[in-house]
Amino acid sequence: MQQPQKKYRVGVEVTLDVIGGKWKSVILYHLVEGKKRFNELRRLIPNISHKMLTQQLRELERDGIVLRRDYEEVPPKVEYELSEYGGGLIGVLDFFCHWGEAHLDRVYGDKSLMLEENFGGSGAEEGSE
Amino acid sequence: MQQPQKKYRVGVEVTLDVIGGKWKSVILYHLVEGKKRFNELRRLIPNISHKMLTQQLRELERDGIVLRRDYEEVPPKVEYELSEYGGGLIGVLDFFCHWGEAHLDRVYGDKSLMLEENFGGSGAEEGSE
DNA sequence: CTGCATCCCCGATGATACTG
DNA sequence: CAGTATCATCGGGGATGCAG
Numbered sequence: 001m002q003q004p005q006k007k008y009r010v011g012v013e014v015t016l017d018v019i020g021g022k023w024k025s026v027i028l029y030h031l032v033e034g035k036k037r038f039n040e041l042r043r044l045i046p047n048i049s050h051k052m053l054t055q056q057l058r059e060l061e062r063d064g065i066v067l068r069r070d071y072e073e074v075p076p077k078v079e080y081e082l083s084e085y086g087g088g089l090i091g092v093l094d095f096f097c098h099w100g101e102a103h104l105d106r107v108y109g110d111k112s113l114m115l116e117e118n119f120g121g122s123g124a125e126e127g128s129e
Numbered sequence: 130m131q132q133p134q135k136k137y138r139v140g141v142e143v144t145l146d147v148i149g150g151k152w153k154s155v156i157l158y159h160l161v162e163g164k165k166r167f168n169e170l171r172r173l174i175p176n177i178s179h180k181m182l183t184q185q186l187r188e189l190e191r192d193g194i195v196l197r198r199d200y201e202e203v204p205p206k207v208e209y210e211l212s213e214y215g216g217g218l219i220g221v222l223d224f225f226c227h228w229g230e231a232h233l234d235r236v237y238g239d240k241s242l243m244l245e246e247n248f249g250g251s252g253a254e255e256g257s258e
Numbered sequence: 259c260t261g262c263a264t265c266c267c268c269g270a271t272g273a274t275a276c277t278g
Numbered sequence: 279c280a281g282t283a284t285c286a287t288c289g290g291g292g293a294t295g296c297a298g
Contacts (some may be wrong), residue, residue, distance in 0.1 A: 009174070011229030012158045012222065018232060022291090029141045038260055045138075046202050049292050054261060064235075076259045076298080085235075092224060093141065099217070100140030103147060105195075106214075151271090167280055178272050183281065205278080205280045 012105070013014060019062050023048050023056050028086065029093050031066060035081040134138060147192050152177050152185050157215065158222050160195060164210040194218070 008014050021027050023045065030036060030044045042053060057080060060066040065086035071077040082090070137143050148154050152174065159165060159173045171182060186209060189195040194215035200206040211219070 008229070008233070009176075010155060010158055011226035011231075011233070012154050014229030014232055015225040016151075016154055016229075017151065018229075019155075020145065023144070025141050025145055025149075026139060043217055047138075050260090051262090051293085052291060055291090058261095063232075070260090074259085074298085078260060088228070092221060092228075095221060097140035099221075100137070100141075100143030100145075100147075103143055103192075104137070104140075106271085117187040179280090180273085180282090181271065184271090199280090203278085204280085207280060 018060075018065065019092075021056060022058075023052060024060060025093060026098060027053070027056055027060065028065065028082065028089060029097065031080060031082045031086075032090055032093060035069075037081045038078055038080070041080070060086075137222060147189075148221075150185060150188075151256065153189060154222060156182070156185055156189065157194065157211065157218060158210055158226065160209060160211045160215075161222060164198075164208045167207055167209070170209070189215075209212060 008017075019028060024049075026045055027041060030041060036044070036056075038053070041057075042050070045053070048056075050053065057066065057068070061068050061080075064083055067083045069079045069081070071079070077123050137146075148157060155177075156170060156175055159170060165173070167182070170186075171177065171179070174182070177185075186195065186197070190197050190209075193212055195209050196212045198208045199212070200208075204216075
């Protein structure tokens, strides 16, 4: 979805470009729960790199899916949230989550075996607010 | 979705692995219309390479999304179609198509400018049948 | 804390050739 | 016509460093 010159043959391709990246929908999935700060998202998606998160957020922002609010303070504080337009994708994200779990269940018989355990259960929360 | 060892954090990731590839959903989109032969799909998706189509179809088949029927004749004749299980994705595929077109409209004001024109209009059809 | 640029590697993808 | 294998390439994405 970078260059307006890009041509598509079917609407499906467009949608995949917007939310189909390796991380896009995972980011959106977490934003459905509410506003999230940059590092908050990094903790929620431990496998994503700093660079990727920035990049994907930029694209989602450019496409109008998420809103970026910069509090312009020091230290920097930025929050990301689903835009109203992006809210139209919640239904699909929910379906994805549900379908994916059911698929694991169908294929392996026990989805719980496939989902990684929680990573930050050690109470490393920071109450900077 | 190759190795059963792969771990996921959220169902969303699973779904994206199954239908989120660059071509998966486009292939499925065309299969919604009905059975399609291999080269028929190649014509419908002119930008996909022979190898990619084969590979993606194999994965979709392995995941139970599409059914492969080999007529075992010469010349070879193979048809692909959406499985009953894969049919559960039609709703999403339809949504993707619709949402994608609306998105182009929203972003550029005229989606028709973005969709490539049909590719085989030069009458180069071969009536081998 | 958040963001941007650079370098670099590896895997995804395409081109080609060969088989049934 | 359909499938497989091999090789070359391109770009996605990770690691790192610097800036505000």
